[in-house]
Amino acid sequence: MEEIQLYLDEAKDAMQKALKHTEAEFAKIRAGKAMPSMVHGVSVSYYGIDTPLEQVSSITTPDARTILIKPFEKKLISEIEKAIKDSNLGFNPQNDGENIRISLPPLTEERRKALVKQVKGESENGKIGIRNIRKDTNEELRKLQKEGASEDEIKKAEEKVQSLTNDFIAKIDQVLAKKEAEIMTV
Incomplete structure (x- = not known):
């Protein structure tokens, strides 16, 4: 039928x-190796609108223990840093004024x-x-x-x-x- x-x-x-x-x-869920997908789902306030992190920055992994986030607009750095801290992913982002680095400790x-x-x-x-x-x-x-x-x-x-x-x-x-x-x- x-x-x-x-x-x-x-x-x-x-x-x-x-x-x-x-x-x-x-x-x-991270398995010891840094991957851009680990920060997917993090939203940043962009002109008052919650916007996915990957839409306001480039996310790369220069090595197996580091996630590098380069905002498309410098003024977003503190917003991105705050969003990552508030996301309960257990990451401690480091802000160098231009980029945000997340170093993953060994498990x-x-x-x-x-x-x-x-x-x-x-x-x-x-x-x-x-x-x-x-x-x-x-x-x-x-x-x-x-x-x-x-x-x-x-x-x-x-x-x-x-x-x-x-x-x-x-x-x-x-x-x-x-x-x-x-x-x-x-």
């Missing part, structure tokens, strides 16, 4: 977005374990999102059954939804394992 396929496609798209979101959250064993815990929490959030999509899709399918779709078609569709759910949860587990290994590698 065409409507059933539509719900299945919507579920797959939503689960894909949940996976992408989880991956994006993982990218923000301690304790910090690595805390990061793994954080990554596991994010992966669980992703899995919960996928399970909620499954639940919502199954509810929509059951409504179709009440509207006259055959029980067999709905059962098959629910099995497909469960199969999608299993696939995407497995993908989150794979991404989690990779990120955990990255964090625990000294």
Whole structure:
């Protein structure tokens, strides 16, 4: 039935977005190596409007332990520095008048374990999102059954939804394992 396929496609798209979101959250969690993505999500007040940091500056990593932020306008330096401090990323930005440098200290064993815990929490959030999509899709399918779709078609569709759910949860587990290994590698 065409409507059933539509719900299945919507579920797959939503689960894909949940996976992408989880991956994006993982990218923000540092694993010892400096990356520009670590400061993504930081917003700066630019003429009274919250603007993403990457739109008002260039962000580079001159070496494995340093993030260098060059504002496009010098007057933004103090705003950027304040935004980074307020972002709770645990960074201590250094302002030299023209650029902002963030030096990343080497990760301690304790910090690595805390990061793994954080990554596991994010992966669980992703899995919960996928399970909620499954639940919502199954509810929509059951409504179709009440509207006259055959029980067999709905059962098959629910099995497909469960199969999608299993696939995407497995993908989150794979991404989690990779990120955990990255964090625990000294």
